[in-house]
Amino acid sequence: MSIYKQTCTNLLDLSVPQISSWLSSFDSVISDCDGVLWIYGKALNGAADVMNQLKAQGKNIYFCTNNSTKTRAELLTKGLELGFQITEEGIISTAHATAAYLKQRNFDKRVFVIGTEGITQELDFVGIRHTKAGPDYMQGTLGEFMAQHLKLDTDIGAVVVGFDEHFSFPKMTKAASYLSDPNCLFIATNTDERFPMPNLVVPGSGSFVRAIETCAERAPIVIGKPNPAICESLIKQKKINPSRTLMIGDRANTDILLGYNCGFQTLLVGSGIHQLSDVAQWKKSSNPEDKKLIPDVYLPSLGELLPALVESQSGGSY
Amino acid sequence: MSIYKQTCTNLLDLSVPQISSWLSSFDSVISDCDGVLWIYGKALNGAADVMNQLKAQGKNIYFCTNNSTKTRAELLTKGLELGFQITEEGIISTAHATAAYLKQRNFDKRVFVIGTEGITQELDFVGIRHTKAGPDYMQGTLGEFMAQHLKLDTDIGAVVVGFDEHFSFPKMTKAASYLSDPNCLFIATNTDERFPMPNLVVPGSGSFVRAIETCAERAPIVIGKPNPAICESLIKQKKINPSRTLMIGDRANTDILLGYNCGFQTLLVGSGIHQLSDVAQWKKSSNPEDKKLIPDVYLPSLGELLPALVESQSGGSY
Numbered sequence: 031m032s033i034y035k036q037t038c039t040n041l042l043d044l045s046v047p048q049i050s051s052w053l054s055s056f057d058s059v060i061s062d063c064d065g066v067l068w069i070y071g072k073a074l075n076g077a078a079d080v081m082n083q084l085k086a087q088g089k090n091i092y093f094c095t096n097n098s099t100k101t102r103a104e105l106l107t108k109g110l111e112l113g114f115q116i117t118e119e120g121i122i123s124t125a126h127a128t129a130a131y132l133k134q135r136n137f138d139k140r141v142f143v144i145g146t147e148g149i150t151q152e153l154d155f156v157g158i159r160h161t162k163a164g165p166d167y168m169q170g171t172l173g174e175f176m177a178q179h180l181k182l183d184t185d186i187g188a189v190v191v192g193f194d195e196h197f198s199f200p201k202m203t204k205a206a207s208y209l210s211d212p213n214c215l216f217i218a219t220n221t222d223e224r225f226p227m228p229n230l231v232v233p234g235s236g237s238f239v240r241a242i243e244t245c246a247e248r249a250p251i252v253i254g255k256p257n258p259a260i261c262e263s264l265i266k267q268k269k270i271n272p273s274r275t276l277m278i279g280d281r282a283n284t285d286i287l288l289g290y291n292c293g294f295q296t297l298l299v300g301s302g303i304h305q306l307s308d309v310a311q312w313k314k315s316s317n318p319e320d321k322k323l324i325p326d327v328y329l330p331s332l333g334e335l336l337p338a339l340v341e342s343q344s345g346g347s348y
Numbered sequence: 349m350s351i352y353k354q355t356c357t358n359l360l361d362l363s364v365p366q367i368s369s370w371l372s373s374f375d376s377v378i379s380d381c382d383g384v385l386w387i388y389g390k391a392l393n394g395a396a397d398v399m400n401q402l403k404a405q406g407k408n409i410y411f412c413t414n415n416s417t418k419t420r421a422e423l424l425t426k427g428l429e430l431g432f433q434i435t436e437e438g439i440i441s442t443a444h445a446t447a448a449y450l451k452q453r454n455f456d457k458r459v460f461v462i463g464t465e466g467i468t469q470e471l472d473f474v475g476i477r478h479t480k481a482g483p484d485y486m487q488g489t490l491g492e493f494m495a496q497h498l499k500l501d502t503d504i505g506a507v508v509v510g511f512d513e514h515f516s517f518p519k520m521t522k523a524a525s526y527l528s529d530p531n532c533l534f535i536a537t538n539t540d541e542r543f544p545m546p547n548l549v550v551p552g553s554g555s556f557v558r559a560i561e562t563c564a565e566r567a568p569i570v571i572g573k574p575n576p577a578i579c580e581s582l583i584k585q586k587k588i589n590p591s592r593t594l595m596i597g598d599r600a601n602t603d604i605l606l607g608y609n610c611g612f613q614t615l616l617v618g619s620g621i622h623q624l625s626d627v628a629q630w631k632k633s634s635n636p637e638d639k640k641l642i643p644d645v646y647l648p649s650l651g652e653l654l655p656a657l658v659e660s661q662s663g664g665s666y
Contacts (some may be wrong), residue, residue: 167485172513176548195490197520199513199551206549223525224563230494231524232518233563243561245542245551257457 032295034326038309040299041329041338042274050342052327054086054134056088056276056295058269060122063105064097065280065302066111066139066332074301074334078113083339085115094122096220096254096284098192098235099148102126120263122226124219124254125152127192131217131253132158137309142192142208144201144238145219161186161269166204171173175200182207191242191250192219209246212348216246220254222284226267226303255279256287262293265292278332280304282312298325299332350613351645356627359647359656360617361564368660370645374613376408376588378440378579381423382415382543383598384503384650385618386430392619394651396431401657403433408588412440412579414572414602416510416537416553417466419473420444439578441571442537442657443470446508448451449571450476457505459527461514463537463557479504483514484522509560509568510537511553518561527564536565538572540602544621547655555602573597574605596650600623600630608640616643617650 032055041049059081061067064171067077085091088109093109093116100108102121109116120322125145128150132141143149143158152162161183180203189205204283208214221236254260272293279285280302289296298304306328329335359367372552377399379385385395403409411427411434411624418426418441427434443463447470450459459478461467471478479501487497498521526532532541539554557568582588589613597603600619605615616622625648630638647653 080486086413137663167516168380168483168513175513176545176550180548182547195493196516197515197517198485199515202515202551203549203554206551206555207547210549211546223565226423226528229500229525230498231558231563232494233520233524237520237559237563241551241555243559245549245555247541272491309528 035295036153036321036324036326038298038306038325039311041327042075042334044338046338046341053087053339053342056089056274057271058092058242058275059084060092060094060270060277060294061096061332062255062279062281062285062302063093063109064286066278066299067093067109069299069302073114074114074331074333076331076336080332080335080339082113082115083336083343087339087343090114090120092120092122094255096124096222096235097148098124098254098255099146100125100130100217101148101151104148107192114343115200123148124153124192125262128192128217128219128253129153129156131251131259132156132188137188137215138289139182140187141187142183142186142204143192144197144242145190145192146194149192149219159185160190163194163196165198166200167196167198168200168261168285176203187240188215188217189246190217190219191235191329192237194238197238198242199308200239205242206245209242209248216242216248216250218250218252218254220284221252222254222281227269255284256291257332258288258291260293261288268342276277282308286323286325286337289325296325296327298328299330300328301331350644353613354639354642354644356616356624356631356643357645359645360652362656364656371405371650371657371660374407374594375590376393376410376593377402377575378410378436378588378593378595378612379411379650380573380599380603380620381411381413381427384596384603384617385411385427385432387620389426389432391432392651394649394654398650398653398657399653400431400433401661404544404656405597405661408438408589409434410438410440410582412537412539412573414442414553415466416442416446416495416572417464418443419466422466423574428514428654430490431596438465440582441466442510443467443576446510446535446537446571447471447476449569449577450474450494450506450533455506455533458501460501460502460504460507461507462515462523462560463510463512464512467510467537468508477503478508481514483516484518485514485516486518486645494521504532506533506535508537508554510586512556515556515559520559523560524563526562527566534560534566534568536570537569538602539570540572540599545574571577573602574609576606576609579606600626604641604643604652607643614643614645616646618646619649
């Protein structure tokens with residue numbers, strides 16, 4: 031248990047002995063990727079050095095992403111290219127976890143996929159049949175589409191919704207129609223709402239999921255953060271001890287909330303979605319759900335831990 | 349005020365004198381269209397006779413639809429073809445009401461439309477500039493789309509979301525990006541969730557609206573039922589007296605709730621979305637919002653009012 035529990039203490043305000051003490055309070059580190067380790071395919075300054083240093087100091091390192099567009103193998107390649115010393119077993123991803131979820135349940139029907147090849151390839155790896163990723167656009171008028179072009183597959187047993195840049199009305203119609211069978215599983219890889227970029231807002235999986243929820247009038251099983259299911263096997267197999275695990279993230283309603291839900295320590299970094307100003311609002315809020323979003327500690331960006339990490343390692347103070 | 353207020357009394361259980369008394373309790377009738385008067389372009393059995401008979405008996409007749417895909421002129425043509433004696437002034441539609449809403453506010457920028465030509469033509473009628481309806485699909489990869497193909501128009505001052513069978517990721521991205529300017533209006537024609545059909549579920553405008561709400565992190569102004577705004581001018585201009593107005597509908601969370609919100613009497617018909625089994629659930633519910641969905645009276649379909657209407661008119665009993 032962190033002595034900084036839900037205080038959002040800025041690590042830059044701590045002394046080297048305090049940092050050393052904090053570093054010795056966890057054995058495992060689970061870090062979000064986009065917004066913490068890299069952004070738009072570029073490593074964030076110092077992030078790889080920090081993660082590699084933590085590994086060198088004996089921490090178990092896991093990378094945990096809600097990004098459903100990549101397989102674990104692709105994430106491994108990307109991480110290695112950007113200088114992170116990781117292994118495929120150290121990668122927790124929603125596309126992989128979705129396939130694992132279905133495999134564990136001996137799912138033997140076909141999956142209707144709203145998503146990309148990140149999902150379909152992970153399904154292939156475990157031998158689960160699925161529809162193709164890619165465009166499925168409107169053909170003809172609405173009447174023609176419904177009468178002639180819309181073909182429903184009677185073998186579909188699950189609808190999986192992740193990030194899909196080819197999201198469309200035909201996909202929505204098929205998903206809602208399949209989900210009118212209560213035996214058809216409804217799985218969301220994650221519910222991240224959006225990705226703000228300079229002068230631009232990119233919709234996240236959560237936007238697609240809300241659309242399908244609305245027309246299907248059903249709520250999905252959510253695989254990704256903040257659902258603790260994504261870390262369940264790590265905890266059950268005793269690969270990590272929750273109270274001695276640090277969760278690092280930039281989005282409080284996924285990363286920090288996952289930490290809250292699993293009993294991890296939490297570190298919010300300001301290099302992505304949420305900032306100290308957001309935390310200040312949650313501290314003032316009377317909604318108990320908002321309190322769960324407050325991290326134990328904070329850093330403007332992960333790279334800023336490097337000096338204290340190196341100094342602490344040199345043992346001058348502790 | 350109806351003596352049957354929120355009792356969901358089945359009109360078929362009443363005597364002719366009771367029906368006559370009920371008929372004399374309102375002067376104006378506002379009827380939903382799809383699911384009450386017609387379905388898939390076909391008039392429902394007896395519906396035109398009932399509406400025309402009510403008109404012949406001196407009632408003010410209004411047709412009120414959340415369907416944003418048609419102009420008032422198109423709805424008039426359709427109603428006349430199906431045998432309903434209506435006028436364009438008697439048609440309350442969300443595409444028309446959306447254009448009127450913007451016109452009343454002297455809106456002079458351009459509208460980004462997620463919707464069909466029903467909306468763009470109504471905007472044309474009042475001289476408001478807008479983007480085109482129709483396909484706007486993904487070009488290239490996600491990276492290419494954002495770097496090369498995505499063009500944002502700096503003159504957009506409102507995003508309107510209605511039913512759009514060409515709903516797509518590029519449209520979502522543009523809408524969310526425009527809405528990151530707090531001065532950009534966000535208007536939903538309506539929030540009907542879906543249209544269940546045999547072996548098929550067609551997503552409604554509400555599904556698109558929820559998707560945009562999620563990635564824009566903003567709530568829209570909703571023009572259509574159950575928002576009383578759609579009947580505001582009728583009430584303000586004293587064309588109708590709310591307590592002596594009957595709202596007829598098949599969808600409780602739009603039609604009956606509009607009636608509740610405006611102080612109308614309400615009649616639920618079972619020929620569309622909601623059934624007596626739904627009403628039974630709302631009666632049992634402890635949620636006060638559910639209570640608002642309970643209609644005063646009920647009929648399996650509007651046409652079944654005809655015998656009592658004719659008999660009552662013949663004056664035998666009253």
